[in-house]
Every structure is written in C-alpha cells, then in structure tokens.
Amino acid sequence: MDRLAKKLQALKYDLKMWNKETLGNEDRNSQQIARDEFSHCAILEEISWRQKSRALWLKKGDSNTKFFHRMANARRKGNFISSMTVKGVRLDKEEELKESIGSFFKSLFEESRVRRPNVESGLFKTLDSLDNEILEGQFSEKEVSKAFSNLREIRRQGRMVLRWRSGSFVGLYAYPEERRASDVQDFRPISLMGSLYKIMAKVLANRLKRVMGKVVSYSQNAFVGGRQILDAVLVANELIDSRKRNVGAVNGTPTDFFSTFRGLRQGDPLSPYLFVLTMEAFSSLISRAEEKGFIKGFKDNRDQLDFWNGGVEDMDRAAAVFGCKVGNLPTTYLGLPLGAPHNSCRVWDVVEERFKRNLATWKKQYLSKGGRLTLIKSTLSNIPIYFMSLFVIPRKMRLRLEKIQMEFLWGDLEERRKIHLVRWTVICKDKRYGGLGLRHLKDFNYALLRKWLWRFPLESESFWRKVIIGKFGEEEGG
Structure with a gap:
C-alpha cells in the first residue's frame, strides 16, 4: 500500500501539470491563436498603408495605421495635378493633359537623324585583356547571388512611373522634379524595371564598377570607386572663389503606350556608369578642342588667374549648341551652392x-x-x-x-x-x-x-x- 500511495502521489502531480498545460488551457490557447491571427492581419494592413504613405522610416517607431492613412491622403492631395503648361499652353482638362503629356514624352524619346561628331579611340584609356574578360565573361552563380542581395526591397511607387511592356513600350505617369511644378518640362519620366532586367543590369554594373577608375579621367568624381562627389564641389568652389577675388500617369491614370528609341530607365544600375562614360567622351572632345586652340579655359594658382571672357553672343551661341542655359553666380552645382558666401x-x-x-x-x-x-x-x-x-x-x-x-x-x-x-x-x-x-x-x-x-x-x-x-x-x- 505504501508503494501504491507513492505512485498515486507522483501520478497526481503529473495529472495536475497535464490539466494545467494541456487540457485546462484549451480556451486560453484558442484565444491566443485568435489574437495572433488578428495581430498578423493588423500588421499586414499597417504595412500596406505604410507603403502607400511612403513613411518607410517608421518601421521601428509607432504602429499607427491612422497615421499612415493621414500620410497617404496628404501625399495623394499634394501629388494631384489640376493643370499644367505644355508647350506654352495651359491645360486643365484631364484628357487633354494625358494626350499632351504623352505626346511630349513620346517626342522626347524619339531621335531624329543628326550628325554626330567622330570620337577617335585614341582619346580614351584602354583596358587590358584581363579586364576585358571580366566585362565579357558569362554570368556566374556568385555574381547573380550578389546582385540579388544588393537589390532593394520592392516598394510601391506613388507618382510618375514608366511601365515597360512588350520590349520598348511604356506607359506614362507624372512625377514632378519640383514641389510646385507647373510646366511639363519640370517633370521627368520614370520606369520601374522588371526583376530579371534589374538583376542582369546589376551584374553588369558590378562588373563595370571594378574598371571605371581605369578608363575615367581624374576630373570625374561621381560613381568612381575611391572618389567622392564632394571633391568636385570643393574644386569648383575653390576655383570660383579665386575668380571672384581676381575678377507616365496623370493623377493616377496612365497615358497611352508609345515606343521608345533612346534613354535609360529610372533606377537602372547601369545608368550612372554609362552617363560617366558619355561625359568622358564629351570631356575628351573638349580637351581636343582646347589642344587645337578653338577654346580656352582658365588656370588657377596662387600668383595669377587667367579666365576666358566671352561676349554675350558667344555665350548664347554656346548655350544653344550644348542645349543649356546661361546662368549667373551664385548658383548650385551637384546640389550644393557655388560661388555664394558660405557664412551666409x-x-x-x-x-x-x-x-x-x-x-x-x-x-x-x-x-x-x-x-x-x-x-x-x-x-x-x-x-x-x-x-x-x-x-x-x-x-x-x-x-x-x-x-x-x-x-x-x-x-x-x-x-x-x-x-x-x-x-x-x-x-x-x-x-x-x-x-x-x-x-x-x-x-x-x-x-x-x-x-x-x-x-x-x-x-x-x-x-x-x-x-x-x-x-x-x-x-x-x-
């Protein structure tokens, strides 16, 4: 009997634990499961509204869906286009806006036959055979895996988007470069890339990044490894300082699709490197023109400063050739002030x-x-x-x-x-x-x-x- 009593005593403890943790906890477990499911649905709703509001900074802050609703509504109201000037004509009807904006960007992406300057290959630096193999080799699993890891989280874009369809066809949306943009020229086209294209472009960009410093001159600082974009701003401000001392969708509705014959997609990993290479060609043409005596710049040192002073007609002619505007100092360069008093x-x-x-x-x-x-x-x-x-x-x-x-x-x-x-x-x-x-x-x-x-x-x-x-x-x- 004594032995049986001890066994029953041990069984009593096990039965109590079983009743507490398993049998008697069914209602509490059911409630916990329901709470977890509700919490999961609430998180999904919060993520959806956070993406719409584009308040992505709040991942670790408030969990406030009402806040995201307010943000999304405020962005929608701020991005609405009620009217716009297209080629000097003010338009306020949505159908006219869609047609005119689509026509404007269609002409922007078309290219007429023009005479292009001949750029001699001897003006550029060359790569050795090893670098050529790096650029032209087949994609490896390691490269593709690295491209995957570098791709950012896909986000819902709220304003102007160019959606690619059937190769080179795009749909047009409206994204203003400035907050109070009123002219169609103040807007820029954006294309969201498909995942496959972006992976390929990222692999090619990673390869190109490794050799950019070998083919781009010292005067170009952006998107080149070991150089910083601030270096160019510092140089420009020092030179200017010396001279001064010495001297699409429209409102959420896509336009019609149209063919494109030139240009790169917004966010393309290759675009900055191709831009730098294009600027290198342009810089080489300027250097050749300087060598032949067609143009002259200015040299800065501690003792003297030589500056080419052209007339107003020369400046206007040069601006027309290069497709730019004649500006005055102070201005901005790469997003920073140029020629302005820094202590102001x-x-x-x-x-x-x-x-x-x-x-x-x-x-x-x-x-x-x-x-x-x-x-x-x-x-x-x-x-x-x-x-x-x-x-x-x-x-x-x-x-x-x-x-x-x-x-x-x-x-x-x-x-x-x-x-x-x-x-x-x-x-x-x-x-x-x-x-x-x-x-x-x-x-x-x-x-x-x-x-x-x-x-x-x-x-x-x-x-x-x-x-x-x-x-x-x-x-x-x-």
Whole structure:
C-alpha cells in the first residue's frame, strides 16, 4: 500500500501539470491563436498603408495605421495635378493633359537623324585583356547571388512611373522634379524595371564598377570607386572663389503606350556608369578642342588667374549648341551652392525649407514621442549632412534647425506650445550618459569637415588635393 500511495502521489502531480498545460488551457490557447491571427492581419494592413504613405522610416517607431492613412491622403492631395503648361499652353482638362503629356514624352524619346561628331579611340584609356574578360565573361552563380542581395526591397511607387511592356513600350505617369511644378518640362519620366532586367543590369554594373577608375579621367568624381562627389564641389568652389577675388500617369491614370528609341530607365544600375562614360567622351572632345586652340579655359594658382571672357553672343551661341542655359553666380552645382558666401544663412535656406517641407506632411499629433524621435533620427538629422560635409553651418542657422527639431520632438503646435522638459544639449548626449542619442549639429559638422584633414595626407594623388596645394601651398592647405 505504501508503494501504491507513492505512485498515486507522483501520478497526481503529473495529472495536475497535464490539466494545467494541456487540457485546462484549451480556451486560453484558442484565444491566443485568435489574437495572433488578428495581430498578423493588423500588421499586414499597417504595412500596406505604410507603403502607400511612403513613411518607410517608421518601421521601428509607432504602429499607427491612422497615421499612415493621414500620410497617404496628404501625399495623394499634394501629388494631384489640376493643370499644367505644355508647350506654352495651359491645360486643365484631364484628357487633354494625358494626350499632351504623352505626346511630349513620346517626342522626347524619339531621335531624329543628326550628325554626330567622330570620337577617335585614341582619346580614351584602354583596358587590358584581363579586364576585358571580366566585362565579357558569362554570368556566374556568385555574381547573380550578389546582385540579388544588393537589390532593394520592392516598394510601391506613388507618382510618375514608366511601365515597360512588350520590349520598348511604356506607359506614362507624372512625377514632378519640383514641389510646385507647373510646366511639363519640370517633370521627368520614370520606369520601374522588371526583376530579371534589374538583376542582369546589376551584374553588369558590378562588373563595370571594378574598371571605371581605369578608363575615367581624374576630373570625374561621381560613381568612381575611391572618389567622392564632394571633391568636385570643393574644386569648383575653390576655383570660383579665386575668380571672384581676381575678377507616365496623370493623377493616377496612365497615358497611352508609345515606343521608345533612346534613354535609360529610372533606377537602372547601369545608368550612372554609362552617363560617366558619355561625359568622358564629351570631356575628351573638349580637351581636343582646347589642344587645337578653338577654346580656352582658365588656370588657377596662387600668383595669377587667367579666365576666358566671352561676349554675350558667344555665350548664347554656346548655350544653344550644348542645349543649356546661361546662368549667373551664385548658383548650385551637384546640389550644393557655388560661388555664394558660405557664412551666409541664405545659403542654408534650402536646408531649412526641406525641414519645414517634411514637417508639413507629417501629422505629428498622431505620433508618440517615440515615433517623433525615430523620425528625427532617421530623416530630419540626415537632411543637412550633405551641406555640412563641405561648409561650416552658421550659428544662427544651426539654432534655427535645432529649434525646429525641438518643437517637433515635444509636439509643439502652432496654436499651443508645450513645455520642453529637457535641454537640447542633454537630449543630444549619448544614451549611456542620459541622453537620447540625437546628433548635435555643431559637433557633427566639425566631425564631417575634419574628414578632409584626414584624407589630405592619405590621398596624395587626388585632384582636389592638388588644387588645394596649388592655391594655398602644401603647409597652408594641409
């Protein structure tokens, strides 16, 4: 009996655990399964509206479907085209807009017979046999796998798209280059590429990337490994500074399809490299014209500056030949100011405008502080990086940008200002020291500018370094 009692005692414990974890938990398990299914459906709906709103920065912030609804509606309202000027004629009817815009871009993608200049092969650098084999070899499994891994997440595009169909046929949608675009020339065509084409183009782009530095001259900096686009802006500003001292769908409905005979698709991985190669050919033609004495540029050094001063007729004629406009300084070059006083806040007005433009579409009343913090880190704090990589941000402008971020973080509204409980300098501290890890613009600006000092002794053969030494001397420049 004693042995039986012990066995029953052990069985009693097992029966209790079985009843607690299995039999008696059926209702709770059913409820948990239902909650999981509901949560999964809610996540799918949130992802759908996030894609429509294009607020992709909020992946780790708020889970707020109402916010995405507001964002999507705001974008739809902002992207609506009520009227447009096409070839000098103002149109406001949708059918007229579709027909005229389609006709405009159809003519843009057609090419008439023109006389092209003959570019001698001797003007270009050549590749050796090994590089040729790299470019012309068959696709390997490793290359295709790498191209797959580099492809970005497919996103739903909300505005102007060129959809390819049957080879070279496209449908036209409207995407403005500027927020307040009113002329058809302010819009650009975009083509979303099929996955197969994009994989092939990515493999070819990866191959071309490896040899670009061997065929492109030192004056070209963009899309070439080991060079930075900021180098070109630095050189241009230094030279200009010296001279100054010395001297489609329309509203969501696709247009008709039409054939295209030239051009590359928006987002094509090959397009930047082909553009650089084309510019290399153009640069070679200019160099040959300079060698034969047809044109003359200007040379800059510490002692003298020679500049070719042409008349107004010469400039107008050259602009007509090259299809460009005659501009004045200050202007912009590669998205940065050129020939403008760098310590002026007016140079930075475009950055402040981008801050306000983004905030105008964000419905901060639907965001928690965590969501606003995520947005500042992922978007607002990144807007001035390009400018701050080359110029010192004025103190007045820095305070204005920080004020915008502070007001957004604490949820200030136009009619009601909330209390800021913590100083901005404390918020910008690292999380280990009690802050939130936001960027302090002054310190971040200095860190970006000091990268030039770090690069100066390392890049002894770079073009920008030679320009700085030629202008200031090695000791003063470095």
